[in-house]
Amino acid sequence: MSxxxxxxxxxxxxxxxxxxxxxxxxxxxxxxxxxxxxxxIVRTVPKGTILSSCxxxxxxxxxxxxxxxxxxxxxxxxxxxxxxxxxxxxxxxFGLFLLSQIAAQVGxxxxxxxCASITYPKAALFFDLAIAIKCFGVSISYLVIVGGLMPQxxxxxxxxxxxxxxxxSRDMWITACMFIIAPFAFLRRLDSLRYTSAVALMxxxxxxxxxxxxxxxxxxxxxxxxxxxxxxxxxxxxxFLSHFPIFVFAFTCHQNIFSVHNELEDNSSRxxxxxxxxxxxxxxxxxxxxxxxxxxxxxxxxxxxxxxQYPASGIITGGQCAIAFLVLFSYPLQxxxxxxxxxxxxxxxxxxxxxxxxxxFTLITLGIMVSSYICAVTISDLSTILSLVGATGSTTxxxxxxxxxxxxxxxxxxxxxxxxxxxxxLAMSMVVFGFVVMFTCLGNIFFGSGAAGH
Numbered sequence: 001m002s003x004x005x006x007x008x009x010x011x012x013x014x015x016x017x018x019x020x021x022x023x024x025x026x027x028x029x030x031x032x033x034x035x036x037x038x039x040x041i042v043r044t045v046p047k048g049t050i051l052s053s054c055x056x057x058x059x060x061x062x063x064x065x066x067x068x069x070x071x072x073x074x075x076x077x078x079x080x081x082x083x084x085x086x087x088x089x090x091x092x093x094f095g096l097f098l099l100s101q102i103a104a105q106v107g108x109x110x111x112x113x114x115c116a117s118i119t120y121p122k123a124a125l126f127f128d129l130a131i132a133i134k135c136f137g138v139s140i141s142y143l144v145i146v147g148g149l150m151p152q153x154x155x156x157x158x159x160x161x162x163x164x165x166x167x168x169s170r171d172m173w174i175t176a177c178m179f180i181i182a183p184f185a186f187l188r189r190l191d192s193l194r195y196t197s198a199v200a201l202m203x204x205x206x207x208x209x210x211x212x213x214x215x216x217x218x219x220x221x222x223x224x225x226x227x228x229x230x231x232x233x234x235x236x237x238x239x240f241l242s243h244f245p246i247f248v249f250a251f252t253c254h255q256n257i258f259s260v261h262n263e264l265e266d267n268s269s270r271x272x273x274x275x276x277x278x279x280x281x282x283x284x285x286x287x288x289x290x291x292x293x294x295x296x297x298x299x300x301x302x303x304x305x306x307x308x309q310y311p312a313s314g315i316i317t318g319g320q321c322a323i324a325f326l327v328l329f330s331y332p333l334q335x336x337x338x339x340x341x342x343x344x345x346x347x348x349x350x351x352x353x354x355x356x357x358x359x360x361f362t363l364i365t366l367g368i369m370v371s372s373y374i375c376a377v378t379i380s381d382l383s384t385i386l387s388l389v390g391a392t393g394s395t396t397x398x399x400x401x402x403x404x405x406x407x408x409x410x411x412x413x414x415x416x417x418x419x420x421x422x423x424x425x426l427a428m429s430m431v432v433f434g435f436v437v438m439f440t441c442l443g444n445i446f447f448g449s450g451a452a453g454h
Contacts, residue, residue, distance in 0.1 A: 046108070048263035050274055055201060057253050057260065057279035059326075060333045062204050062286060063138065064145055065250035067323070068243075069287050070294025070302045075243035078295055079233035084247040085291060089284040091430060092251035093276055095402035098427055099254060100272040102405050103261040110258045112401065113344045119408035127401060128341040131255050134393025135338035136372060138252075142327040142334070143376035147174040149324045156317040171377045177328055178373050184332040186365055189263060200329040203322035204286060207307065210319045211290050214310060215297045221311045226299030241444040248437055249394040250287060251280065254402065255337035339364050391441035399434025403427040 073081030103110035106118070112131055116124035150173035154161055166172050214222065260275060261267050294306045303309045307323060310316045342364050343356050356364070406427045 046263050046265050048265055050271060053260045053264055053275045054279045056333065057256060057275065058282055059200050059330055060253040060256050061251055061283040063327060063330055064141055065246055066207060066286065066290050067305045067307060068246050069291035070306045071304045072243045072246040073291045073295040074300050074302050075235065075239040077232045077235040078292065081291060082288065085284065085287050088247045089251055089280050092398055093280040094430065095254055095398050096257050096276045098402040098406040099257050100261060102409055103258055104269055105409065108262045110261055111340060115405050119405050125345055128344045130393045130396045132338050132341040132345060134389055134397060135255055135334040136368065137389030139331050139334040139372045140375045142331050143174050143372060144380065145327045146177050146324050147376060149320050153317060153320050156312060174373065174376050178369060181328055181331050185335045185369060187332065200326045203326035206322040207319055208286065208289060210315060211293050215293045219311055223298065225297055230299060232300065241440065245391065245441050251283060252394045252398055254397045256333065335368055338368055388445055391438055391445065395434050395438045399430050403431035
């Protein structure tokens, strides 16, 4: 007598021709027995909650963009910068909403690839490649940030340590960090990262406390804050384009919205909208607070890494430790979608099967980690590279893909076309805006000074 496993997943009217998932994370088994065959029915039970989903999305959003937000406000003027943060947060939330509407039609098999398969099948691999490039670039930036912060932290705790000591070696710390995050990078589910994400978000709280406390209770060796007359409310010069990508890419988390939809226990539109609104809302408050108060503390002289501008002290060193921890454990959140997309792009994979074999999963993950490690130890200044990655990958993920996916999906389902023409117009408007941002930023990279991405 033989035994077969059949996995029961949410059905999708748009993906009936795709293979049934055989995914066994948390499952209830029911054994059906007859004289000739034994069938074990496996019911996959998603275990994600609104809290764990919000934590993961917030941790994806709140990366290195926090440190550069005060300088972005200094470049655009505080008044315009405040409006740009709100505008880009709204655009990001709208893009996430459109993707969640598409995911509801796809079911728990949703990904950028499956959405492309039912809208623009011939371009699906291109879309996944753009997402993989974006996530890969951001993961490199995280390693570079850690490699730059850790020698400073060592010098603060042990100032007698020689400059040529191994403990103050950038490459050594990047190598050590790769071993630390390796177990988390090999986790298959984003929901499994909810505990490290929650701890990493404590670093955001710490940074907020540092920025706020030093504004209201400045130390003696801090510069005088700008007066009301010295505050610039609106600026538009050569620095505007070099800092504008910070606002655009600060809210990038769209590569993980499908994993949230697939893993959330109750993934109804109402629950998904709660995750989106709370994640974007929380990030909006953090960016506005750090950006405005950081600018009001240092004025137009604020640096791109605001925490590096505060005078050396135990509190600042603690903040540097917190930021290093934050970006370190944000690395797996970039590795996860990068791996999923590369599985679709690389040869010998089944783009319609969401499950990756253990050997392929291991090889792709090792490839991402080794490649990002090599880039991080050989390149110390990634501002131009991240601008290129952000101007292409991030803009594609945030604005272009959500808009064209939704527009095409509605066009193929005429009953929605009558109910939501306004959303179609907004979706295509965001696509146009995305292309404008892309070509403007690319032009600035090749003909201007470049910019840093999220």
